[in-house]
Amino acid sequence: MSKPVVLLGSGGHAKVLLGMMQRCGFEIAGVTDPAREPGSEWLGCQVLGGDDAVRRFEPDQVLLVNGIGSLPRDGGTRRKLFDEFTAAGYRFQSLLDPAAFVADQVRLATGVQVMAGAVIQVGVLIAENCIVNSGAVVDHECRIGRHVHIAPGAVLSGGVEIGDGAHIGTGAVVIQGIHIGSGSIVGAGSVVTKNIGARQIVYPARSQIQDL
Ligand SMILES: CC(=O)SCCNC(=O)CCNC(=O)[C@H](O)C(C)(C)COP(=O)(O)OP(=O)(O)OC[C@H]1O[C@@H](n2cnc3c(N)ncnc32)[C@H](O)[C@@H]1OP(=O)(O)O
Numbered sequence: 001m002s003k004p005v006v007l008l009g010s011g012g013h014a015k016v017l018l019g020m021m022q023r024c025g026f027e028i029a030g031v032t033d034p035a036r037e038p039g040s041e042w043l044g045c046q047v048l049g050g051d052d053a054v055r056r057f058e059p060d061q062v063l064l065v066n067g068i069g070s071l072p073r074d075g076g077t078r079r080k081l082f083d084e085f086t087a088a089g090y091r092f093q094s095l096l097d098p099a100a101f102v103a104d105q106v107r108l109a110t111g112v113q114v115m116a117g118a119v120i121q122v123g124v125l126i127a128e129n130c131i132v133n134s135g136a137v138v139d140h141e142c143r144i145g146r147h148v149h150i151a152p153g154a155v156l157s158g159g160v161e162i163g164d165g166a167h168i169g170t171g172a173v174v175i176q177g178i179h180i181g182s183g184s185i186v187g188a189g190s191v192v193t194k195n196i197g198a199r200q201i202v203y204p205a206r207s208q209i210q211d212l
Pocket residue numbers: 071072133151152168169170185186187188189202203204205206207
Protein backbone atom coordinates (compact mmCIF):
# COMPACT_ATOMS: atom_id res chain seq x y z
CA MET A 1 0.00 0.00 0.00
CA SER A 2 1.25 3.51 -0.72
CA LYS A 3 2.21 6.09 1.94
CA PRO A 4 -0.35 8.21 3.80
CA VAL A 5 -1.51 11.26 1.92
CA VAL A 6 -1.71 14.90 3.02
CA LEU A 7 -4.41 16.80 1.15
CA LEU A 8 -3.63 20.49 0.53
CA GLY A 9 -6.79 22.60 0.69
CA SER A 10 -10.38 21.92 1.67
CA GLY A 11 -12.46 23.68 -0.98
CA GLY A 12 -14.65 22.15 -3.69
CA HIS A 13 -11.80 20.59 -5.67
CA ALA A 14 -10.33 19.04 -2.51
CA LYS A 15 -13.75 17.62 -1.65
CA VAL A 16 -13.97 15.82 -5.01
CA LEU A 17 -10.44 14.45 -4.60
CA LEU A 18 -11.15 13.29 -1.05
CA GLY A 19 -14.15 11.28 -2.24
CA MET A 20 -12.04 9.71 -4.98
CA MET A 21 -9.25 8.83 -2.54
CA GLN A 22 -11.72 7.32 -0.06
CA ARG A 23 -13.23 5.16 -2.82
CA CYS A 24 -9.73 4.03 -3.78
CA GLY A 25 -8.69 3.18 -0.20
CA PHE A 26 -6.00 5.83 0.38
CA GLU A 27 -4.94 6.52 3.97
CA ILE A 28 -5.41 10.25 4.64
CA ALA A 29 -2.90 11.66 7.16
CA GLY A 30 -4.73 14.99 7.27
CA VAL A 31 -5.70 18.12 5.41
CA THR A 32 -4.11 21.58 5.40
CA ASP A 33 -6.03 24.84 5.19
CA PRO A 34 -4.97 28.05 6.93
CA ALA A 35 -8.65 29.06 7.19
CA ARG A 36 -9.57 26.11 9.42
CA GLU A 37 -8.82 25.49 13.08
CA PRO A 38 -5.83 23.14 13.53
CA GLY A 39 -6.96 19.94 15.23
CA SER A 40 -10.55 20.29 14.01
CA GLU A 41 -12.21 17.80 11.66
CA TRP A 42 -13.19 18.30 8.04
CA LEU A 43 -15.22 15.50 6.40
CA GLY A 44 -13.65 12.98 8.76
CA CYS A 45 -10.06 14.22 8.18
CA GLN A 46 -7.89 15.93 10.78
CA VAL A 47 -7.04 19.56 9.97
CA LEU A 48 -3.26 19.77 10.42
CA GLY A 49 -2.93 23.55 10.10
CA GLY A 50 -1.82 25.81 7.25
CA ASP A 51 0.28 24.61 4.32
CA ASP A 52 3.46 24.62 6.40
CA ALA A 53 1.98 21.84 8.56
CA VAL A 54 3.13 19.53 5.74
CA ARG A 55 6.68 20.04 7.04
CA ARG A 56 5.97 18.18 10.26
CA PHE A 57 6.34 15.08 8.02
CA GLU A 58 9.62 14.19 6.34
CA PRO A 59 9.33 14.22 2.53
CA ASP A 60 9.68 10.43 2.36
CA GLN A 61 6.97 9.80 4.99
CA VAL A 62 3.96 11.10 3.03
CA LEU A 63 2.64 11.85 -0.43
CA LEU A 64 0.87 15.13 -1.17
CA VAL A 65 -2.34 15.70 -3.09
CA ASN A 66 -2.93 19.19 -4.45
CA GLY A 67 -6.51 20.01 -3.49
CA ILE A 68 -6.27 23.60 -4.64
CA GLY A 69 -8.42 24.12 -7.73
CA SER A 70 -7.41 26.25 -10.66
CA LEU A 71 -9.34 29.08 -12.31
CA PRO A 72 -8.32 31.79 -14.79
CA ARG A 73 -6.60 34.73 -13.05
CA ASP A 74 -6.65 33.09 -9.62
CA GLY A 75 -3.07 34.02 -8.75
CA GLY A 76 -1.65 30.54 -9.32
CA THR A 77 -1.79 29.15 -5.76
CA ARG A 78 -2.08 25.59 -7.07
CA ARG A 79 1.07 25.95 -9.14
CA LYS A 80 3.02 27.73 -6.34
CA LEU A 81 2.28 24.99 -3.81
CA PHE A 82 3.26 22.29 -6.29
CA ASP A 83 6.57 23.99 -7.12
CA GLU A 84 7.37 24.88 -3.49
CA PHE A 85 6.82 21.41 -2.05
CA THR A 86 8.40 19.64 -5.03
CA ALA A 87 11.54 21.78 -4.54
CA ALA A 88 11.52 20.79 -0.84
CA GLY A 89 11.64 17.10 -1.83
CA TYR A 90 7.96 16.14 -1.38
CA ARG A 91 6.20 14.11 -4.03
CA PHE A 92 2.68 14.63 -5.35
CA GLN A 93 0.46 11.59 -5.86
CA SER A 94 -1.29 11.30 -9.23
CA LEU A 95 -4.97 10.38 -8.96
CA LEU A 96 -7.09 8.57 -11.50
CA ASP A 97 -10.79 8.12 -10.76
CA PRO A 98 -11.83 4.49 -11.38
CA ALA A 99 -14.71 5.85 -13.49
CA ALA A 100 -12.32 7.56 -15.94
CA PHE A 101 -11.05 5.83 -19.10
CA VAL A 102 -7.35 5.97 -19.89
CA ALA A 103 -6.13 4.19 -23.05
CA ASP A 104 -2.75 2.58 -23.70
CA GLN A 105 0.44 4.57 -24.23
CA VAL A 106 -0.77 7.45 -22.11
CA ARG A 107 1.75 9.14 -19.80
CA LEU A 108 0.45 10.99 -16.75
CA ALA A 109 3.18 12.88 -14.88
CA THR A 110 3.46 13.48 -11.15
CA GLY A 111 0.45 15.08 -9.53
CA VAL A 112 -1.93 14.76 -12.49
CA GLN A 113 -5.59 14.39 -11.43
CA VAL A 114 -8.13 12.71 -13.70
CA MET A 115 -11.73 12.99 -12.54
CA ALA A 116 -14.77 10.75 -13.06
CA GLY A 117 -16.03 10.40 -16.60
CA ALA A 118 -12.89 11.77 -18.25
CA VAL A 119 -11.65 9.99 -21.38
CA ILE A 120 -7.96 10.07 -22.31
CA GLN A 121 -7.16 8.36 -25.58
CA VAL A 122 -4.07 6.60 -26.92
CA GLY A 123 -0.70 8.34 -27.00
CA VAL A 124 -1.61 11.35 -24.84
CA LEU A 125 1.11 12.97 -22.69
CA ILE A 126 0.05 15.05 -19.69
CA ALA A 127 2.70 16.94 -17.71
CA GLU A 128 2.90 17.68 -13.97
CA ASN A 129 0.09 19.05 -11.81
CA CYS A 130 -2.63 19.09 -14.51
CA ILE A 131 -6.33 18.56 -13.87
CA VAL A 132 -8.45 16.65 -16.39
CA ASN A 133 -11.81 17.42 -14.83
CA SER A 134 -15.11 15.53 -14.81
CA GLY A 135 -16.23 14.32 -18.23
CA ALA A 136 -13.45 16.02 -20.20
CA VAL A 137 -12.18 14.32 -23.37
CA VAL A 138 -8.50 14.40 -24.37
CA ASP A 139 -8.30 12.57 -27.66
CA HIS A 140 -5.41 10.73 -29.30
CA GLU A 141 -1.87 12.11 -29.15
CA CYS A 142 -2.65 15.38 -27.41
CA ARG A 143 0.31 16.98 -25.58
CA ILE A 144 -0.60 18.85 -22.41
CA GLY A 145 1.93 21.08 -20.61
CA ARG A 146 2.40 21.58 -16.86
CA HIS A 147 -0.29 23.07 -14.57
CA VAL A 148 -3.01 22.96 -17.24
CA HIS A 149 -6.67 22.70 -16.20
CA ILE A 150 -9.02 21.03 -18.67
CA ALA A 151 -12.33 21.93 -17.05
CA PRO A 152 -15.46 19.74 -16.89
CA GLY A 153 -16.81 18.57 -20.24
CA ALA A 154 -14.14 20.25 -22.39
CA VAL A 155 -13.21 18.33 -25.54
CA LEU A 156 -9.73 18.30 -27.08
CA SER A 157 -9.76 16.58 -30.47
CA GLY A 158 -6.76 14.58 -31.68
CA GLY A 159 -3.24 16.01 -31.70
CA VAL A 160 -3.98 19.22 -29.77
CA GLU A 161 -1.01 20.82 -27.98
CA ILE A 162 -1.49 22.96 -24.89
CA GLY A 163 1.24 25.08 -23.28
CA ASP A 164 2.02 25.31 -19.57
CA GLY A 165 -0.53 26.93 -17.30
CA ALA A 166 -3.34 27.25 -19.86
CA HIS A 167 -6.99 26.96 -18.83
CA ILE A 168 -9.49 25.20 -21.10
CA GLY A 169 -12.91 26.27 -19.81
CA THR A 170 -15.94 24.14 -19.08
CA GLY A 171 -17.50 22.68 -22.22
CA ALA A 172 -14.99 24.25 -24.62
CA VAL A 173 -14.34 22.40 -27.87
CA VAL A 174 -10.94 22.42 -29.59
CA ILE A 175 -10.68 20.92 -33.07
CA GLN A 176 -7.85 18.61 -34.10
CA GLY A 177 -4.25 19.71 -34.38
CA ILE A 178 -4.66 23.12 -32.67
CA HIS A 179 -1.84 24.68 -30.59
CA ILE A 180 -2.79 26.73 -27.53
CA GLY A 181 0.02 28.82 -26.04
CA SER A 182 1.23 28.95 -22.45
CA GLY A 183 -0.90 30.83 -19.95
CA SER A 184 -3.82 31.27 -22.34
CA ILE A 185 -7.47 31.06 -21.33
CA VAL A 186 -10.18 29.40 -23.39
CA GLY A 187 -13.52 30.64 -22.03
CA ALA A 188 -16.22 28.16 -21.13
CA GLY A 189 -18.19 27.06 -24.20
CA SER A 190 -15.70 28.36 -26.79
CA VAL A 191 -15.18 26.56 -30.08
CA VAL A 192 -11.50 26.87 -31.03
CA THR A 193 -10.66 26.38 -34.71
CA LYS A 194 -7.45 28.45 -34.94
CA ASN A 195 -4.14 28.36 -33.08
CA ILE A 196 -3.90 30.60 -30.01
CA GLY A 197 -0.65 32.26 -28.92
CA ALA A 198 0.78 32.58 -25.43
CA ARG A 199 -1.25 34.63 -22.92
CA GLN A 200 -4.30 35.15 -25.10
CA ILE A 201 -7.97 34.75 -24.13
CA VAL A 202 -10.79 33.26 -26.18
CA TYR A 203 -14.35 34.44 -25.49
CA PRO A 204 -17.27 32.43 -26.85
CA ALA A 205 -20.48 33.92 -28.22
CA ARG A 206 -22.56 35.33 -25.36
CA SER A 207 -26.13 34.42 -24.47
CA GLN A 208 -28.61 37.22 -25.21
CA ILE A 209 -31.02 37.76 -22.33
CA GLN A 210 -34.16 39.79 -23.16
CA ASP A 211 -37.62 40.31 -21.69
CA LEU A 212 -40.31 38.23 -23.40
C1 LIG B 1 -15.53 21.88 -11.22
C2 LIG B 1 -15.35 23.37 -11.56
O1 LIG B 1 -16.16 24.20 -11.20
S1 LIG B 1 -13.97 23.83 -12.45
C3 LIG B 1 -14.31 25.48 -12.97
C4 LIG B 1 -14.33 25.58 -14.46
N1 LIG B 1 -14.72 26.94 -14.85
C5 LIG B 1 -14.38 27.44 -16.02
O2 LIG B 1 -13.77 26.79 -16.85
C6 LIG B 1 -14.72 28.87 -16.23
C7 LIG B 1 -13.84 29.50 -17.28
N2 LIG B 1 -13.99 30.93 -17.27
C8 LIG B 1 -14.64 31.62 -18.18
O3 LIG B 1 -15.20 31.16 -19.15
C9 LIG B 1 -14.63 33.06 -17.78
O4 LIG B 1 -15.94 33.51 -17.71
C10 LIG B 1 -13.70 33.96 -18.58
C11 LIG B 1 -12.28 33.65 -18.10
C12 LIG B 1 -13.78 33.77 -20.07
C13 LIG B 1 -14.18 35.35 -18.14
O5 LIG B 1 -13.30 36.29 -18.41
P1 LIG B 1 -13.49 37.80 -17.90
O6 LIG B 1 -12.65 38.60 -18.82
O7 LIG B 1 -13.19 37.85 -16.44
O8 LIG B 1 -15.00 38.08 -18.18
P2 LIG B 1 -16.13 38.66 -17.21
O9 LIG B 1 -16.48 37.64 -16.17
O10 LIG B 1 -15.72 40.02 -16.74
O11 LIG B 1 -17.34 38.77 -18.24
C14 LIG B 1 -17.33 39.70 -19.29
C15 LIG B 1 -18.56 39.44 -20.12
O12 LIG B 1 -18.38 38.22 -20.86
C16 LIG B 1 -19.42 37.30 -20.52
N3 LIG B 1 -18.78 35.99 -20.45
C17 LIG B 1 -17.74 35.66 -19.64
N4 LIG B 1 -17.41 34.40 -19.82
C18 LIG B 1 -18.25 33.90 -20.75
C19 LIG B 1 -18.40 32.63 -21.32
N5 LIG B 1 -17.58 31.63 -20.99
N6 LIG B 1 -19.39 32.46 -22.24
C20 LIG B 1 -20.19 33.48 -22.60
N7 LIG B 1 -20.08 34.73 -22.07
C21 LIG B 1 -19.13 34.92 -21.16
C22 LIG B 1 -19.94 37.77 -19.16
O13 LIG B 1 -21.26 37.35 -18.93
C23 LIG B 1 -19.83 39.25 -19.32
O14 LIG B 1 -20.89 39.70 -20.10
P3 LIG B 1 -21.47 41.21 -19.99
O15 LIG B 1 -20.36 42.10 -20.42
O16 LIG B 1 -22.62 41.19 -20.91
O17 LIG B 1 -21.84 41.38 -18.56
